[in-house]
Amino acid sequence: MAVKGTGIRDVAKLAGVSVTTVSHVLNDTPHTRVAEETRVRVREAAKALGYGPNRAAQALRTNRSGLIGLLSEEIATTPHAGRIILGAQNAAREHDLTLVIINTDRESGPNAHKDDVQALIDRQVDAVLYATMYHRMVSLPPNLQGLPTVLIDSTDRAGIVPAAVPDEVGGAIAAVTHLVEAGHTRIGFLNNDDDVPATHGRLEGYRSVLEKHKIPYDASLVLSGPSETLPGYELAREILGRSDRPTALFCYNDRMAMGAYRAATELGLGIPDDLSIVGFDNQELIAANLFPGLTTVALPHYEMGAWAVETLVRLLHGEADRKLLADEPTLLDCPLVIRGSVAAPHAD
């Protein structure tokens, strides 16, 4: 409750104490002994006046702006950024921190985003949260040095900055296990063909589930292409056109799954009765609007945003060890979201 014009001296006067005491009790300054009775009086006075500290004055004095910079790629393209923002936002509010957001283009090279980082530095943010829109490796701009930083959805090539990334392997395991438990043994995998962690991780998860259930790995069941709707359609047409077609498809992402839906429809295959499909990403706009709803794996964007702010706070307070954290990226859970695209395979 910051009512304009009310300052710490007004509170002091009303409580009959000095501004020092007010500052001490309102900030719970450590190593400061203030009588309990006085504390109560001060707090009451503050509330009565609707006092709130002047952030600018605090910042000037303490050299801390209370601002956290969020540098995010492609805010406008997917709702993913929205979830990161939301998670970061809520965590920031918890710690009385304010989120400042800068959008950036997807670029690469060590000097990419340097200007955006500078804009954040000019704003005197206390820390920065660097978010990419898909899981990959990045080189951080040099001017980020010295500013507490945390990465979201990417890992630092130099291995010096803590990062949170989705547990791709775990997500794929959840997806494929769901299919196996429904009774499927011939499970096709429409994978991405980019050399990114998700491509490898999801394949690894797929293989590990087969192995665990003693289902032989059949390389002809794994197709790959660009992770878009059209390639998903083409790949699905191909694999579903075979006489020994799989009874289920695990798709690298929801867009490819959307393509697979179309292929199935064209081939007269009903979902989920003739064909089960699981996607990845949980893009609500797609997954919830397909017929039937697409069972898929959610990416932990909200959680990564929250984790990032929490970690930054602990770093700022010296409660966490950056080197230790940076050693290994923190893996966040990718939970399965069950809709209606999976059923038991035909008895035939």
Place this chain on the structure above:
Amino acid sequence: MAVKGTGIRDVAKLAGVSVTTVSHVLNDTPHTRVAEETRVRVREAAKALGYGPNRAAQALRTNRSGLIGLLSEEIATTPHAGRIILGAQNAAREHDLTLVIINTDRESGPNAHKDDVQALIDRQVDAVLYATMYHRMVSLPPNLQGLPTVLIDSTDRAGIVPAAVPDEVGGAIAAVTHLVEAGHTRIGFLNNDDDVPATHGRLEGYRSVLEKHKIPYDASLVLSGPSETLPGYELAREILGRSDRPTALFCYNDRMAMGAYRAATELGLGIPDDLSIVGFDNQELIAANLFPGLTTVALPHYEMGAWAVETLVRLLHGEADRKLLADEPTLLDCPLVIRGSVAAPHAD
């Protein structure tokens, strides 16, 4: 370039002038005469030292934080919020302002969002930008009084706050005109059934195009229901099942259009050869991933974000008249985005 530890006095010393002069030069303070030669010297000194002002000190002194609060509903749900953020962001940067974002739940009642507004006030934002996720009327929280405010995608019930909203009528005109120009005369309209401006505006646009082209209005061609995929499907099934089915469908939004695609497929109607479809919203995730790509109308979220910040700046500088602006919401263009879902009707 804010290099820590460099202050205005360092610049003054290096340039051999007083801090006053430095301040005057760097801020282009009006009514201040400084010799051109001095200005140059000061600017060079500043650049040499990598000087950047301490925002906190500036804020403390001038009572302006340089912060703009963006209160947005449902940041995480659609990419719409992302575009508003982006537009606002870019405009803010232009004016050396920083955007602070607060997410909010969709609520109603005059006290909805009051706490969120308070959070912004506590942050001492200079102005606020209040954005809703779909076009409607709102009552603003009382504590927003006194803070320059601008509305996005909604209008103020009290008629006191300037607002930017999409030109729903114009967008519908663009959509239906496109259909008419392709040769269609029997055009179905799958409308929303909520009592919101978009429902009425898009119907008005639809009717006005028919009228302009002397196509009689046929009420049986206008169906309405909830603006979701499933109702879109059901409505489309119904209207396309008729013997005198329309040759084209204008859908209230892309989700309904997605349902219409499914209905067309099931009925063996090819798009665009047997049926043309135009949507509304330009949700890329849907529109670009449908087969064929959905021709639709884009909502001006980016533009509304930019307009809002520009307007706020002008309000702050006293260059715009709030009352005049608040009188009538500013209409922003909804341009047609042509993909592949429209063709000439069959000759039969």
Place this chain on the structure above:
DNA sequence: GTGAAAGCGCTAACAT
């Protein structure tokens, strides 16, 4: 257990 006072970096009123 409490208070006086210095000073964070800047702007602006006032002098010169």
Place this chain on the structure above:
DNA sequence: ATGTTAGCGCTTTCAC
């Protein structure tokens, strides 16, 4: 045309 200086509201050192 340029400089001197007071103070914005707060935290913090030091004195009591």
